[in-house]
Amino acid sequence: MPAPMTETAKLSHQLIELYERLSSWEQDVVKSSGLSTPQMHTIEIVGHSDSLRMKDLAKKMGVTTGTLTVMVDRLEQQGLLKRTPHETDRRSYLIALTEKGQELFSEHHQYHLHLTEEITSTLSREEQAQFSAVLEKIIGQM
Amino acid sequence: MPAPMTETAKLSHQLIELYERLSSWEQDVVKSSGLSTPQMHTIEIVGHSDSLRMKDLAKKMGVTTGTLTVMVDRLEQQGLLKRTPHETDRRSYLIALTEKGQELFSEHHQYHLHLTEEITSTLSREEQAQFSAVLEKIIGQM
DNA sequence: AAATGTTGTTTGAGTGTCAAGATGTTTGTT
DNA sequence: AACAAACATCTTGACACTCAAACAACATTT
Numbered sequence: 001m002p003a004p005m006t007e008t009a010k011l012s013h014q015l016i017e018l019y020e021r022l023s024s025w026e027q028d029v030v031k032s033s034g035l036s037t038p039q040m041h042t043i044e045i046v047g048h049s050d051s052l053r054m055k056d057l058a059k060k061m062g063v064t065t066g067t068l069t070v071m072v073d074r075l076e077q078q079g080l081l082k083r084t085p086h087e088t089d090r091r092s093y094l095i096a097l098t099e100k101g102q103e104l105f106s107e108h109h110q111y112h113l114h115l116t117e118e119i120t121s122t123l124s125r126e127e128q129a130q131f132s133a134v135l136e137k138i139i140g141q142m
Numbered sequence: 143m144p145a146p147m148t149e150t151a152k153l154s155h156q157l158i159e160l161y162e163r164l165s166s167w168e169q170d171v172v173k174s175s176g177l178s179t180p181q182m183h184t185i186e187i188v189g190h191s192d193s194l195r196m197k198d199l200a201k202k203m204g205v206t207t208g209t210l211t212v213m214v215d216r217l218e219q220q221g222l223l224k225r226t227p228h229e230t231d232r233r234s235y236l237i238a239l240t241e242k243g244q245e246l247f248s249e250h251h252q253y254h255l256h257l258t259e260e261i262t263s264t265l266s267r268e269e270q271a272q273f274s275a276v277l278e279k280i281i282g283q284m
Numbered sequence: 285a286a287a288t289g290t291t292g293t294t295t296g297a298g299t300g301t302c303a304a305g306a307t308g309t310t311t312g313t314t
Numbered sequence: 315a316a317c318a319a320a321c322a323t324c325t326t327g328a329c330a331c332t333c334a335a336a337c338a339a340c341a342t343t344t
Contacts (some may be wrong), residue, residue, distance in 0.1 A: 007270065008255055008258050008259050008262070010274060011258050011262060011270065011273070011274055011277075012254050012258035013278070014192075014253050014278065014281065015164070015258060016254065017281050018277060018280065018281055019161065019164050021281065021284045022157070022161050023161075024204055025284070027204060036299065036300080036332090038299085039299095048312065053322080053323095053326095054322070055297085055321090055322060055323080055324060061168060062166055063300085063301070063302085064301075064303080065322070065323060065324080066299055066301080066302065066303080066304095066323090066325080066326090067300065067302070068323090069323070069324055069325080070299085070300085070301095070324095070325095071299090071300080074222075086322095089310075089321095089322080090308085090310085091308070091309045091310070091321070092309095092322060092323080093320095093321065093322090093323080105268060112154050112158065113150055113151065115152050115154075116150050116153050116154035116157060116290095117150050117282055119280045119283050120150070120153060120280070121283070122280075122283055123276065126303075127272075127276055127279075128153065130269075130272055130276070131153070131273070132149075132152060132156060134265065134269055134272070135153075135157070136156065136159065137264050137269075138206050138261045138262070138264075139156065139159050139160055139163065140165045141263070141264055142167070142261055176328065178301095178331085180331065180332095181330095190335060195292090196291070196292060196293095197290085197292080203330070205291060205331085205333085206332075206334080207293080208289080208292085208293075208294080208295090208335095209330080209331065209332055209333070210335080211293055211294080212294095212330090213330090213331080216330090219333060225295095228291095231290095231340080231341075232341090233292065233338080233339065233341070234291070234292075259330070277303080
């Protein structure tokens with residue numbers, strides 16, 4: 001038996017609101033770095049993955065490899081990313097951050113941590129723990 | 143005194159994960175409607191606002207009015223949106239959904255409700271209420 | 285009435301996106 | 315070994331999104 005509609009509707013609205021605010025926050029932060037949002041997204045995923053192939057990066061980002069080719073080209077030109085040939089599969093490259101890319105990634109990661117601290121600052125330890133537990137359940141559900 | 147880094151880091155990671163999943167869910171749903179993501183976003187905002195001027199719509203969406211002009215053009219061509227002259231300010235239009243646009247909006251809204259029901263299905267009533275309360279605090283904080 | 289500000293449109297340039305086709309590589313079958 | 319099929323990436327062409335700057339029409343202020 002599902003919860004009454006009003007409860008679900010309220011939660012839905014709150015999730016959308018949270019999403020919108022995170023989105024515009026991210027947009028503002030990224031803009032100040034001089035990169036576009038998709039470019040920063042690429043940096044973030046590569047940064048979290050150490051190194052990966054075009055195909056896998058494309059899949060994680062939900063774009064085609066054709067889209068990625070030119071994106072990686074530009075990030076490479078800016079010295080943030082580098083392609084190195086795959087050791088055993090000569091069709092593939094491994095994409096990884098350069099030092100400059102690492103710095104940018106770290107800085108952006110710090111921004112995320114600061115935001116998280118800020119928005120949870122009004123929560124008690126207990127509430128934080130509850131929130132984290134619920135998030136884990138939800139994420140596992142999706 | 144801030145929470146220990148590990149807690150904040152965990153929450154930050156969970157928020158990012160939630161955001162990413164909502165993002166890819168939305169992308170999939172929108173794709174099946176034949177519209178682009180920014181187009182559907184426009185429909186959603188207009189749908190929630192009844193009617194509003196280009197300038198206000200642009201501000202809510204975080205884009206310039208120049209960007210909006212062509213977007214509204216295309217949505218108008220598809221019969222989803224309509225411009226009507228502002229009664230007192232002859233520089234402005236009021237943007238509103240057509241019936242067809244309303245239908246699309248309602249359908250998409252239903253998708254959101256279904257997703258919300260799904261992802262909160264493993265939560266008890268109490269957990270849902272806690273979650274909602276925490277979201278309210280966080281959103282108020284941003 | 286004139287100056288200034290605002291609203292929406294247009295234009296030009298760059299980026300993001302995909303589908304389809306091309307190239308070189310690997311894997312599987314014969 | 316030779317061939318075919320599958321694969322990873324890149325290229326190309328077409329279109330959408332985005333902005334900044336310039337513009338026209340209208341509103342507000344002085």
